[in-house]
Amino acid sequence: MIRRLAVLLALAVVVLGLAVAWTPGGAEPALEEISAPGPRSPSGPAEPTGTDDRPASAPAGGVDRAGRAPVDRSTSRTTRRVREAVPARAQEGRDFTVSLDRVSPVIPRSGPLRLSGTVTNVSEQTWTSINVHPLTSFYPMTSARELQVSAASDPEIYLGPRITEAGAFDNSIETLGPGETARWSVRIRRDLLRISEEEGVYWVGVHVLGADEDGLRDGTAHGRARSFVPLVGRGRDRVPTSLVLPVRRIVERTPEGRLADVAGWTEALSPGGRLANLLDFARTSRDLPLTWVIDPAVPAAVRQLARGNPELSLAPSGGAGDGSEGGDASEDGGEGGDEADGDEEPAAGDDPAEQPEPDPDAIPAVQPAKDWLDDLAELTTGRRVLGLPYGDVDVVAAADNAPGLYARARALSETTFDELGILAQPAVLSPSGLLTDAALALVPDDVEVLLSDEALPARFSSAESGPSTITVAGNRVAVYDAAAGTGGPGPDRRLARVALRQRILAEAAVRSLAGGSGSLQVVLPPGFDPGTGGRAFFAGLDQRFVDPRSAGVDPTGPAPEVAEVTYPQRQLRRELPAAQLASAQQLVEAGQTLDGILPGTDAVAPQVLAQALTGVSYETRDDPEEAALATRRTADRIRDLLGLVRIEAPSFVILSSETGPFAVTVTNDLDQPVELRIEAYTADDLVIRAPEKVELEAGTQQTVELDAEARSIGVHAVRLVAAGEDGSLLGSSDVLNVRSNSVGTVIWVILGVGVGILFLAIPVRWARRRRRAAREGGTAPALQVRGRRDGTA
Secondary structure: OHHHHHHHHHHHHHHHHHHHHOOOOOOOOHHHHHOOOOOOOOOOOOOOOEOOOOEOOOOOOOOOOOOOOOOOHHHOHHHHHHHHHOOHHHHHOOOEEEEEEEEOOOOOOOOOEEEEEEEEEOOOOOEEEEEEEEEEOOOOEOOHHHHHHHHOOOOOOOOOOEOOOOOOOEEEEEEEOOOOEEEEEEEEOHHHOOOOOOOEEEEEEEEEEEEOOOOOOOOOOOEEEEEEEEEOOOOOOOEEEEEEEEEOOOOOEOOOOOEOOHHHHHHHHOOOOHHHHHHHHHHOOOOOOOEEEEOOHHHHHHHHHHOOOOOOOOOOOOOOOOOOOOOOOOOOOOOOOOEOOOOOOOOOOOOHHHOOOOOOOOOOOHHHHHHHHHHHHHHHOOOEEEEOOOOOEOHHHHHHHOHHHHHHHHHHHHHHHHHHOOOOEEEEOOOOOOOOHHHHHHOOOOOEEEEEHHHOOOOOOOHHHOOOEEEEOOEEEEEEOOHHHHOOOOOOOOOOHHHHHHHHHHHHHHHHHHOOOOOEEEEOOOOOOOOOOOHHHHHHOOOOOEEEOOOOOOOOOOOOEOOOOOOOHHHHHHOOOHHHHHHHHHHHHHHHHHHHOOOOOOOHHHHHHHHHHHOOEHHHHHOHHHHHHHHHHHHHHHHHHHOOEEEEOOOEEEEOOOEEEEEEEEEEOOOOOEEEEEEEEEOOOOEEEOOOOEEEOOOEEEEEEEEEEOOOOEEEEEEEEEEOOOOOEEEEEEEEEEEEOOOOHHHHHHHHHHHHHHHHHHHHHHHHHHHHHHHOOOOOOOOOOOOOOOOOO
């Protein structure tokens, strides 16, 4: 019996091995046939990995049209065995990288579906007879959940059979050597599309096949690309759709106040750079209501570059801009140490016409910066602009540790936008779209808040029917779809223009099919780079089921009440530490003190404030230690400047009476005049009186007379400190001892009483002696005067 069972088991193993090793005939490889999902299953079995700002929240598998989890065939035992039999390079798609830079926005009702892009040979061999075959899924995706799971799925999952009919694929690439790139283009007739014709979102992609150096073809796709393409019939609901374009960037400065990384800024502002691409992207949006979200520290930093990247100047000026009141621009643009970025805020009246014109040849960033500022002012005119707190301050950390910093950032933001000529609505939008309840309570009612739908309670589980506006603590808050902003499914760039556009269209399509009243608000990632050219992007969004709108709070629609928003632990771990915010506050205070002793300017404090705020930006969460170090370096630099105003006193002063004067020397080694006070600290009843104001010209010293009043005899220790007019200490001090030889009122009273007793005792004694002499019958003795030894009286 045992022998028979062993034979049967061996036979089963052999049959299974043959089944696994056998590849069916035709163009489709065994891997793709075996890993095909069942009917009406979403195409994405893989769980989203999430990002630092948004955790994975999808189940390991998708959901089918009935809401059931599908069978995950892509990870079955048989599939794993087949994948082991396929060369690793084919699994990873490493032979070719394929891009999709043109896709028909929707499935056409008639006419061909068009796809085009590039293919690059990333292998070390030459490929020949290269074919680019299109393919589609048969069943569509019909929910936002399916889109989310599918977008995060393995690029090698089975989508559908390749379309191999004549004229439906591109076989024009004869040879492609290592590192070479070629363009491809396919047109698929409507009747050749292998789709069910149901409304929804279909997979559309391409497989690239070729013959190796030996002329062998194995039928395996050596390169892939894929995207979403919706099919929505006439008469469907139009979905209010908003797109938020961020202008965010880390701003770092040297301790002297110059912008660091000038080369990086120059690249970003020049044609093809990220900041330049953002403006080009917005320029192609035509009349679509694109919404901006801008950290004012970024255009303020660009303004500083346009003015030659000057350092912090103490010279008198009408305003405080971005270090624009003076300072020489170095030929290298002032790149230097890493300093808490900050940005300059001109306070009132900074007149650029009065500043020396920088040389664009010496500082290459000058002209791109000027052009960028002009374009930004033009492109934001008439558009909705959401203005972030200055420096994109970590509002959650501020709410926990330094609420005053948020208020300062808000005020500086409004001042900066006014100077830039940009009309902005105050707003709060963290890069992750997540805030704590404490942060929400910190934000005033007139500030618009945008939250990710991840912040919603679990009861709002359906993205396509979820609210676009909620009420938290009595205030309306806008809600955006975080998943939609992550872009397409890959393996090419998820945030490439085509991939992003198709994801937005897909999200709008499933909402339209759901028939709900919800809207779609898409916030692009902080570092979004649209690349060059965006006309096709916005033209493709012009569909019947898309209703373009400006982003933000819906003031009239339904807004369900939310008692508490969700804030994940991963965000708590990334919150800036309290010590970093304390360092920023110390820098702000030092800047205010320095500004306070300079009578000719009120520009220093705003510049230092800007630098401190960018040191506690969300952008610094990736390297908080370096940001905190830069803030401390800047604070040390400000304290060094304050230390150039010194006070020197004699070591010992003796008062010959109860009061008396003494002199101290005050020195100003700054290159600007200063105004200050002298504060005295004593431990007893000694009183020091000093002038209310001491004025010193640049590079001078002055003797100042102080008055001391001692109410007791002895030696008194005194600490004299240089201070601003508001009492803030400059840091310079000197210690002296005051000796008082004067007597107080009590002593004089005692002496007076003693003298009085003495004078009273003399006549009393005289009268007594006379009476005694009378009793004895004689006369009072005459006054005797002793003579000196020389006999004289």
